[in-house]
Amino acid sequence: GITGHPCAHARMINVARRGYPWFLFAEAFSVDPDYATDVFITDGSGEFDYESLARGRFEFVDDNADQDRYPDWDRNNANQRAGWDDGRTTFKAIFPGLDENNDGVSDFNQNDNLWPDYDEPFLKYSVDPPEYLFGLDMNNNTVVDRFENDEEADYPYKRDHRGYNVYGGAEVLRGVTLKLGHMNEWMLSKDRQSRSVYGLLTLEKDYAGLGKLRFFDYAKVVKDDIADDLVQWEQLPNVKGGLVRFSDPLLAQNTTANSAYVSFDYTGIERFHFINKLKYDTYHQRDARPGYEDTARLLGLINKADYRMRFGKNLLFEPKFKSMYLRKEGFPGTTDRKELSEILFLVLKYGMFGKTWTELGVQGTLFRDKLEETNDFEGLVYAFQLSNVSDFMGYKLTSNVGFRTETQYFEGRTKTGSVAFMTVFAGVE
Template sequence: NVKDGSNQRVLSVEYGLPTANQIAGFTLELTDLAGFTGYAELNVNHRFRQYPNPRRRTHYTASDESQAWILNLSRVSRPWFGYIEAYGVDAGYTTAFDVVDETGNIDYARTLQRYEFVDDNDDQDRRPDWRRKGWGFGDLEIFPGWDENNDFVSDFNQNDNEVSPNRVPDYDEPFLRFHTDRPDLLYGVDMNHNGWVDRFENDEVADYPYRSDRKGYNVYGGLYLHPDVRLTIGRLDERQLVAEGENSASYLLLTADHQIGPSGRLRLFQDLRRVHDSIADDLVQWLQLPNTRGDLVPVLDPLAAPDTWINTTWIGWKVEPIPGLRLDNKAKWQFHHQLDEHRRLVLRGLRDQASFLGLVNKAEYRMNLGSVSLIPAWKSELLRRTPVLLRDARQLESAQLLMVLARVPVMHRSFLEGGLEYEIFTQLRNPRPPGAEDSFRGTVAALQLGNISDYLGYRLTTLVGLQVTRRHFEIEGTQTNTRGFLTVYAGVEP
């Protein structure tokens, strides 16, 4: 406890305002050299600043240097293949530069005044995701991998638009839900182990090949057991340079996509891995919460795999055994088995074992009775979920859906469409989890008249109809909703 001031000292800090950001680098590409393909890149980032002293004409300067490098090499010699990648991105590496505003001041919290060399565009559309200098609009609707038809509308809410917002996702909307399955049934590789398939992730950082403050490698190899079946064994080891986190995994992948006859298709995705993950990869994901069109919601990485076996199995089978009859079956099973001590898991808020099981079976038959087109259909859905986090409730529910659609031409350019849908929803958890629906039986009837006409060079499509929904809940009784609609679409055909 020194009180005479003998421990005083002067700390020197190289403070300054940013004056320049420079990135210099080179790349080396290798194409088919003895069967090998490779790529190497090294970038050196210098950030310059000066101390703002109005009394001096020559200012004190300082600079920081950071590096980013990547290296990958691959070779395919059927049935064998191999791939290795190594990378390192310093924590201070940045392609952003803060510039002064109209008053000559720098506000580091005002991201709009930041100039970026590399954009953040996770959905790879025509608009960068963030609002920055030179591009102030940004992108408010970001759903990577959920727009396979490239119409800038989520594949799970195709009826939504600015003029007529739709607050019911397609997998819950009558008649549309037969063809649209929940995003929970999607599958893919999750290499950062944050609970989201990598190709569906959206973040708020520039689109580097790898995140900053990371260094590691990923190596895998395998063989084709069949032209349509591929087996892969690999090892991932990634470290943080400053934060000292780690993400490592030993994994085995088995994928298959096989055509069965002229109308059948069998797909398989099997992923088994041992994971140690302590790196938080937080996201901002597009979620459609109840009674909303959907919005970007921060999603924190639960760090659910400190020492964990993770298995993901997905099987899909489509077939048309006879003309007009289409069968579609999907199954997804995901399982987490924690190897850490129970006490430590409880402190982290994690369950010893977590799982998800989703089963979907669909059948439809398309037939024509004279001028009438008729489509009877059936869909069965079972969801069972034991979440990784202790605070989240378990889920177990099933739904059976019977549907029939009919279409009758009325005149040359008019048609009448009708549909009847009957649903049996069963809540298999007792007591019912908070926020979950009670068991019910529901009926939906809809009738729609459509007309297609030409007007002043435009092709007009007019739809007018009525929909009646009736649900009988075990506890709340019967609810009836009626909805009428009139819609006119105008388009131009080449």
């Protein structure tokens, strides 16, 4: 124990009841500030290092926010150093919720290079920037909960927190669910508290011969002055991704917030895809606060379409179009944005020798920055790629070699760049 405190406690209880179409859930929890599941250990010389987490402690509960095979700890002990390779020189990326295929590579950078896929020519058609993703933010730090990463052991509830959460609801119509709830939690060592009343409406419906509609609306009234700081994965163009500390802007100290998302995937015509997404977040301050706008908002809109045309057995032509609009304003510590991108893709693919393909591509971009006209540009990208798929010792090898050149035409200046590449991917089927 600790002097004056013989022990530290962690308690929790969950109760759930479901009887279609109704459901009810309640939870209560309390984790003392001094609660811990680590112990001090000696090094090879028998000495204790009380200041170094990497060398001096062994944690029995892993920090593994992304739920992969590698714990997230920076630890000296081999059993807890799995997040590091090559003698702790290469850090395995930590991006919760952004590796849905569990291949250890971010879904935003599947070719593992210096460019996120949503900003890389041709790949950007399929991958949308993270600002357009929807999710719940129950701790009110403006980051979707399933994408959060911290440096704490993965306890069911946070250390130094006590509180409860109750919600109930029903499937009011087939495919339509309504949930209402109340959450209250507070810190034990500080005079800080988070209280919210919230509601979630979801709709998911398939229309035969037409497509799929999704709608989510998450509304809440919040008073939250508990800072939930994070360490988030971030990748900017021309650099390898890495962990960046994120400070909770405390945007919801007395706030009415709403996050709405709607998407429709049209599949009514064979070989034609038409995808539409809209996200709209608002944070309205219920009283005046220095340094905060009355309303912070984020509006994201994506429309994209592609059509696949086949000529004979070996020739494939695929025109694509993508439009993206983003308006973000009033968020403390970030720059306001108001941008429009219109992008046309033309891809020609010709098959040779069964498993070898030649690809030619042209991408045209019209970019407009509504807040800073000097950032406006028109862009052209030309690309050539030779691809081959082969079998080798039980693996499926995909080899790509090619060349790409890009030109951006700004007012009074031109920016040009070229890249030659060769990649080999190995996988199993």
